[in-house]
Amino acid sequence: MAVPKVCGIETEYGILVRGAENNPVTASALLINAYTGAVEDQVAFDLIAEDPRRDARSPDPLDPYEFDPELEYVPVNAVLTNGARYYVDHAHPEMSTPEVRSPLEAVIWDRAGEEIVRESIDAAQRLVPVGAELLIHKNNSDGKGNSYGCHENYLVDRTLPFGKVISAVMAHFVTRQIFAGSGKVGCEFPGMSSDAVDYQISQRADFFEEEVGLETTVRRPIVNTRDEPHCDASRYRRLHVIAGDANMSEVATFLKVASTAMLLSAVEDNPDLEMPALANPVRAISQVSHDPTLAAAIQAFDGTTIRAIDMQWQLFDIARTWFEQTGGEAVGEADCTLALEHWERILAGLENDPLTVADSVDWVAKQRLISAYAERHQLEPGAAALRAIDLQYHDMRRHKGLAGRCGLLTLVTDEQVSQAMKSPPDNTRAFFRGRCIERFPDEVLAANWDSMVFDLGAGPLRRVPMDDPLRGTAELVANVIANSATAKELVAALAEPNE
Amino acid sequence: MPDRIQRKMPERQSEESIESEVVESDRPATDDLDDLLDEIDEILEENAEDFVRSYVQKGGE
Numbered sequence: 001m002a003v004p005k006v007c008g009i010e011t012e013y014g015i016l017v018r019g020a021e022n023n024p025v026t027a028s029a030l031l032i033n034a035y036t037g038a039v040e041d042q043v044a045f046d047l048i049a050e051d052p053r054r055d056a057r058s059p060d061p062l063d064p065y066e067f068d069p070e071l072e073y074v075p076v077n078a079v080l081t082n083g084a085r086y087y088v089d090h091a092h093p094e095m096s097t098p099e100v101r102s103p104l105e106a107v108i109w110d111r112a113g114e115e116i117v118r119e120s121i122d123a124a125q126r127l128v129p130v131g132a133e134l135l136i137h138k139n140n141s142d143g144k145g146n147s148y149g150c151h152e153n154y155l156v157d158r159t160l161p162f163g164k165v166i167s168a169v170m171a172h173f174v175t176r177q178i179f180a181g182s183g184k185v186g187c188e189f190p191g192m193s194s195d196a197v198d199y200q201i202s203q204r205a206d207f208f209e210e211e212v213g214l215e216t217t218v219r220r221p222i223v224n225t226r227d228e229p230h231c232d233a234s235r236y237r238r239l240h241v242i243a244g245d246a247n248m249s250e251v252a253t254f255l256k257v258a259s260t261a262m263l264l265s266a267v268e269d270n271p272d273l274e275m276p277a278l279a280n281p282v283r284a285i286s287q288v289s290h291d292p293t294l295a296a297a298i299q300a301f302d303g304t305t306i307r308a309i310d311m312q313w314q315l316f317d318i319a320r321t322w323f324e325q326t327g328g329e330a331v332g333e334a335d336c337t338l339a340l341e342h343w344e345r346i347l348a349g350l351e352n353d354p355l356t357v358a359d360s361v362d363w364v365a366k367q368r369l370i371s372a373y374a375e376r377h378q379l380e381p382g383a384a385a386l387r388a389i390d391l392q393y394h395d396m397r398r399h400k401g402l403a404g405r406c407g408l409l410t411l412v413t414d415e416q417v418s419q420a421m422k423s424p425p426d427n428t429r430a431f432f433r434g435r436c437i438e439r440f441p442d443e444v445l446a447a448n449w450d451s452m453v454f455d456l457g458a459g460p461l462r463r464v465p466m467d468d469p470l471r472g473t474a475e476l477v478a479n480v481i482a483n484s485a486t487a488k489e490l491v492a493a494l495a496e497p498n499e
Numbered sequence: 500m501p502d503r504i505q506r507k508m509p510e511r512q513s514e515e516s517i518e519s520e521v522v523e524s525d526r527p528a529t530d531d532l533d534d535l536l537d538e539i540d541e542i543l544e545e546n547a548e549d550f551v552r553s554y555v556q557k558g559g560e
Contacts, residue, residue, distance in 0.1 A: 016553070355526045369539065387547070405535055407531065
């Protein structure tokens with residue numbers, strides 16, 4: 001049975017200081033501290049339960065395993081009242097949305113993350129030396145072979161063998177870039193020169209070297225096996241997806257998440273479902289990306305060749321059939337309906353005239369700017385000005401960002417986004433996390449995805465487990481939080497039977 | 500519930516019939532693109548070459 005597709009998005013932003021020493025770690029810390037200091041009561045994220053070395057291919061999820069938990073130094077690590085985590089990951093600021101229950105909610109809290117980053121830039125800009133400037137980009141590559149991620153997460157039934165998870169998503173992760181790619185000038189494929197490709201579909205495709213694996217920073221795999229469910233491991237997996245671009249288009253973010261959630265659900269509901277497969281996914285992901293004419297044929301597992309767009313039509317049909325047969329409850333009926341509409345519209349548009357989906361697909365919107373600008377100024381492919389446009393498409397500063405000027409369709413309202421900057425979703429455990437931090441900032445010592453630690457003054461620290469992402473919702477805990485005058489009362493009330 | 504964009508979606512059709520429906524008005528207007536290019540000329544990073552060269556990101560994920 002398909003479990004509810006609780007999901008979330010983690011975005012690492014590019015960061016650059018101009019006019020002063022460019023240290024991305026201190027700049028990231030400054031950015032986040034400027035926001036949390038100005039706006040939020042900071043609560044630390046608790047790393048004790050983090051275990052990114054755990055591998056989904058281990059036969060028994062509860063067996064002891066050979067790796068030590070990797071406790072990395074994280075200089076700034078905050079949990080926000082909207083349930084998000086905002087922290088310095090290596091040398092980038094990273095925003096992890098709270099757990100949400102639907103793809104459209106993923107868009108709302110991803111957009112809220114963008115607006116928090118924008119407020120952070122404004123707050124941090126007042127703290128940098130005169131003449132210095134902080135630049136933040138929602139992209140995935142510096143054009144010089146360095147990449148950073150936009151990861152997605154999906155709740156998956158633990159009883160589904162991981163091999164089935166792989167077959168549910170592999171062909172999709174290779175081909176979904178035709179609607180979810182963010183576009184890139186030039187080539188970063190190892191061993192190829194930068195100008196070997198004028199313009200490609202994906203920011204990230206050049207960086208994948210394995211089909212399946214545990215790594216995220218070297219030998220990147222298309223399907224990542226990190227098995228760190230952040231919830232009851234006997235019931236659930238969290239599929240950690242690293243093969244995707246950060247999107248500026250709300251439609252692209254929405255469809256990327258919704259299509260993936262639907263395909264996972266289809267295979268959970270019918271593990272014997274035959275999913276289309278590719279002969280060489282690693283080769284195919286860059287082949288598809290390097291051909292914005294969409295004509296490239298990639299090799300299917302059965303030896304035939306197929307275009308990415310035809311593979312997408314097959315996956316679209318699988319998702320639609322699943323929706324018609326089940327009603328789509330695991331993802332949400334309204335979200336499925338909307339996703340299928342956009343999926344069909346965009347595939348048809350890409351097939352006939354990609355410019356008709358320039359309002360929805362980032363790589364098409366960016367290509368439109370770059371082609372027209374090159375024509376106006378008689379620029380060669382790969383010219384510095386075109387690379388600057390590529391970067392500036394993702395610039396988070398309102399007065400500089402180009403994506404916001406391209407007429408991209410929106411799916412959510414400014415009011416929803418503004419509310420989501422402060423408030424958690426009400427239908428996952430993020431509600432409990434966010435509201436506790438809002439109500440009892442002094443007593444919440446630390447927060448994690450699956451627990452909260454309270455310091456109640458006297459006595460030992462109290463850890464409140466949150467093993468089920470679907471509990472801790474407004475329906476279950478709003479009253480008890482509202483009726484508790486202190487954190488001590490709240491913890492006592494939660495310990496009572498029937499709570 | 501969040502606002503939804505309203506747009507009538509056709510049933511999936513044969514390539515021929517889709518092709519016949521592609522009309523210029525589905526594309527973003529060319530005038531808007533000219534205005535946008537004017538704006539890019541104004542706001543594009545000065546000295547694009549230096550900007551692109553200095554844009555280096557290390558360490559991630």
